[in-house]
Amino acid sequence: MQLQINFRHFNLQMQHPFGISRSVHTVQPTFIVTLESEGKTGYGEATQNRYYGVTPDNLESGLLNLKPELERYDFTTPEDFYDNFLYPRLKDFRFLMAAIDEAAHDLYGKLQGKALWKLWSYSLGQIPLSTYTIAIDSLDVMRQKLLEKPWPVYKIKLGTEHDIEIIKELRQITDKPFRVDANTAWTVAQTIENSKQLKQLGVEFIEQPLPYDQYEAMREVKQKSVLPLIADESSRTEADVEKCALGFDGINVKLMKAGGITPARRMLLHARKLGLKTMIGCMTESSVGISAAAQLLPLCDYADLDGAVLLKNDIATGVRLEYGRFCFPQSAGTGAKLL
Secondary structure: OOOEEEEEEEEEEEEEEEEEOOEEEEEEEEEEEEEEEOOEEEEEEEEOEHHHOEOHHHHHHHHHHHHHHHOOOOOOOHHHHHHHHHHHHHOOOHHHHHHHHHHHHHHHHHHHOOEHHHHOOOOOOOOOOEOEEEOOOOHHHHHHHHHHOOOOOEEEEOOOOOHHHHHHHHHOOOOOOEEEEOOOOOOHHHHHHHHHHHHHOOEEEEEOOOOOOOHHHHHHHHHHOOOOEEEOOOOOOHHHHHHHOOOOOEEEEOHHHHOOHHHHHHHHHHHHHOOOEEEEEOOOOOHHHHHHHHOOHHHOOEEEOOOHHHEOOOOEEOOEEEOOEEEOOOOOEOOOEEO
16 A cells, blocks of 8 residues: 655644743644545644754654555555564654654554554553643742642642742642643752652653653662652653663653654553553654554553643644543544544
């Protein structure tokens, strides 16, 4: 089966400035890939990310370089397409590989007439709720975000000089569970000490406290932390799952870092075999990327798929969130459709 591939650029406006320990942005450029065959269209997405060196321009140039060869490839299944075409050519450009792999899965599901989770014989009966992210800002703004968005569980971005104060202040507003994400901003000593205070403040776990490559240091942290530790920047690819097993209690898998649905699914299955907790996350995608990631929820203990909720101008429909609960459309593939 032959494919036609195309793309579109969009600028996603954030509802609020989105700040983490290393950056802040109000607009999220995103790159939408479409794969067409037999009258059906599959959608995939990759957002710009300066931390990983990803821009709209290099996404576009990478796709255009690949386009002639891709459109000659005889497509059968997304897994075959990933293993025998995408990975050998794009293993060093996982964001673009992810967008194309998502589109391939969406297209395949539409051609089969089933949602992906149904094709895999999964159930939606026990999927987790999604967190709502409170990004770094002034305390007044962070308080206001909590008041504006009643939610069953929150992710609080940290990595400032007054992290414990932030959690203490926000805890006065709600008794809902908190999860915190330091985005590599802490030291070993800070993480261990912070875990003690955060546990008393109703925090469930700490995500990525140290820089991504400090696997050995994380072993010490895991021995002394009183809170579970979830890898994010440290769990980029399939090869990282084994490395995370000794220093973390779980991993957060994101499609763009992993390289798409195919490797992300393998990562989650591997992590479960190792006894790790599993989480599916996002990188401020529209409902295109969120709908793709949501297909893997049955493999997860936790979810952080609020990217589209954080936007002023979602460009698609698909899997949506209502008070942290996922609502799946009655459509094939990932359920995503551009507006």
